[in-house]
């Protein structure tokens with residue numbers, strides 16, 4: 001399958017300067033001497049990149065129940081399995097969109113555990129199956145938007161985060177939830193210092209408890225492919241994609257606002273809230289429009305990615321230009 005990067009988005013625009021400048025260094029540090037990485041490095045010098053990548057194999061079916069209440073995308077069609085599994089951001093497996101599909105292919109996620117700590121009654125290391133065993137896995141079709149101004153419509157299979165949080169019994173002091181990605185030797189990208197590993201994200205407790213917020217374990221009725229964050233990742237459809245921390249193995253309830261990875265890396269460019277907002281430009285580009293992967297013409301970006309009815313009230317009184 002051939003993936004073509006939109007010719008009007010240059011690497012220098014879509015990655016922070018530091019990343020762009022250290023691309024060669026990253027590939028060296030990560031030990032990516034295989035054809036994929038070298039090919040990509042050479043090819044990204046051109047405007048249009050043609051690079052063969054394989055989507056994840058189908059075949060691991062989940063028992064899911066469609067939830068129509070949360071699947072209204074106003075007629076916007078779903079992106080294909082191929083698009084969702086070959087155009088990814090997952091820096092632990094490479095900084096180009098087609099690298100995670102290639103480099104996460106053999107990532108082993110068996111016997112996954114999640115360590116729970118901080119302001120809650122149920123602390124400890126829990127096998128993932130135990131944590132989700134009585135839950136219904138719902139299929140919800142969500143509009144997703146990346147800060148780099150591309151977007152997709154994805155049928156996620158997941159569990160409301162609220163029902164997992166309730167099981168863990170947070171204390172009255174828990175104001176935020178912090179979630180981290182596993183730090184695993186199987187990830188070539190963590191040998192480079194483009195980001196401070198592990199990847200960390202956080203939500204205010206009311207954002208985490210909002211009915212839209214889910215932990216996804218699959219898409220299109222199949223277990224989550226590695227490049228999309230197997231075995232479990234956060235999905236918050238009214239926020240920019242970077243909030244959706246992948247392959248979560250730690251949860252901590254905190255009193256103070258956690259410092260999320262992208263805010264730590266470039267605080268002038270990425271905040272804690274990261275609400276999709278066409279009226280607040282990224283310092284290096286406008287956020288007013290977006291390119292739906294698979295479409296040619298750009299779309300207008302919607303406030304809160306179109307989920308304002310359900311989430312705008314969480315932010316009354318907050319200056320969204322300051323709290324981006």
Ligand SMILES: Nc1nc2c(c(=O)[nH]1)N[C@H]1C(S)=C(S)[C@@H](COP(=O)(O)O)O[C@H]1N2
Nearest residue numbers: 088089090091146181199228241242244246
């Ligand atoms: N651990 C980890 N989680 C991550 C990222 C990452 O690099 N590492 N990238 C984020 C960004 S910027 C986006 S847009 C989404 C992309 O999710 P997708 O590849 O499933 O579409 O994952 C987010 N979660």
Ligand SMILES: [Mo]
Nearest residue numbers: 146147241242
């Ligand atoms: Mo993103």
